[in-house]
Amino acid sequence: MIRRNTTLEITQLLEEFPAVGVLGPRQVGKTTLAQELAATMTPQPVYLDLESPRDQAKLSEPEAYFEFHPHQLIILDEIQRMPELFSILRGVIDRRRRQGQKTGQFLILGSASLDLLKQSSESLAGRIAYKELSGFNVLEIDPTTVIARELLWLRGGFPDSFLARSDAASLRWRLNFINTYLERDVPQFGPRIPAVTLRRLWTMLAYSQGGQLNMAQLGANLDIASPTVKRYIELLEDLLLIRTLRPWSGNIGKRLVRAPKVYIRDSGLTHALLNLSSLDDLWGHPVVGASWEGFVIENLLSVLPSGMTPWFYRTSAGAEIDLVIEKNRQQRYAIEIKRSQAPSVSKGFYLGCEDLQATKQFVVYSGTERFPISKSVTAVSLPEMMNEISRW
Known part of the structure; x- marks a missing residue:
């Protein structure tokens, strides 16, 4: 396992913002990174793959589903599959804030910048921080070799x-x-x-x-x-x-x-x-x-x-x-x-x-x-x- 240098930065962002978006092309390691983070957290985060019909079905009533998992980090993978969630996330985030969960509510993973940024720029302004995940860089392998x-x-x-x-x-x-x-x-x-x-x-x-x-x-x-x-x-x-x-x-x-x-x-x-x-x-x-x-x-x-x-x-x-x-x-x-x-x-x-x-x-x-x-x-x-x- 090669540890990504962005792991610590994403952890810090989750401690500062209600939502964090991780952008990067497919197969670059976003899901692996999210699962690494999830393994260290208590309570255990909820992971949803939005390319899975089963997980999509869980969000037929998204507000009810999110309410069913209070005080848990919810990971939404491949968010561009359901961009309509952004308008719902704003209200959910604000309600959770009032209930005392100020940060670390959602980790959002996306394989494209256009849909993600267009949807969130209006509805989640001030509530989300973005970090781009590229492929391995030289400092993440053995930089001396x-x-x-x-x-x-x-x-x-x-x-x-x-x-x-x-x-x-x-x-x-x-x-x-x-x-x-x-x-x-x-x-x-x-x-x-x-x-x-x-x-x-x-x-x-x-x-x-x-x-x-x-x-x-x-x-x-x-x-x-x-x-x-x-x-x-x-x-x-x-x-x-x-x-x-x-x-x-x-x-x-x-x-x-x-x-x-x-x-x-x-x-x-x-x-x-x-x-x-x-x-x-x-x-x-x-x-x-x-x-x-x-x-x-x-x-x-x-x-x-x-x-x-x-x-x-x-x-x-x-x-x-x-x-x-x-x-x-x-x-x-x-x-x-x-x-x-x-x-x-x-x-x-x-x-x-x-x-x-x-x-x-x-x-x-x-x-x-x-x-x-x-x-x-x-x-x-x-x-x-x-x-x-x-x-x-």
């Missing part, structure tokens, strides 16, 4: 993929995961979307990992209209499968790139879509650098404290920074990402740091040692950068 880090990069962070008995078994799991999402899960979130078209789009995004989003080009390649591409991209983002990283947009008198960069969030899914089954396959593929960049970004953002905003920076004149982490619109980390064991940075990185007046400047590379690249730039390992950000 380069081999473990490389395996996580290849297989991705989904527990069943990372812990598979072989690379081939891991790839089979990921391919099945992709098929299941396309054929079963995606159709429940809107009008019928052709699985073949969506898979082609997903694969195109894998080939252009970390590239700037060009709706017109994707539409032309898929023979669909740009608004349709936009809808598909937004759906994959709402399902927490891709990330669009926005460009920094402050007013510094420079011509800034406006299109976001798009990453498939799990490196293992990127490699599965490209049929890369081993590290040898990956090292010889043109996507290797972009894949490493996406892997590093997802790991860094998995430990990002609240109140910090991630961006990238690029000007038409060539100044470029892979990742900018901003705090209070004043303090900024500028982070360049390199796969090389002997990293260097371009003039464009220094120009970008000057434009942004970066507070600190780092290069995250695949090695383990910390060393200066220049007077202002330090090369660090991924685990060290994660620890640096989490303490900021």
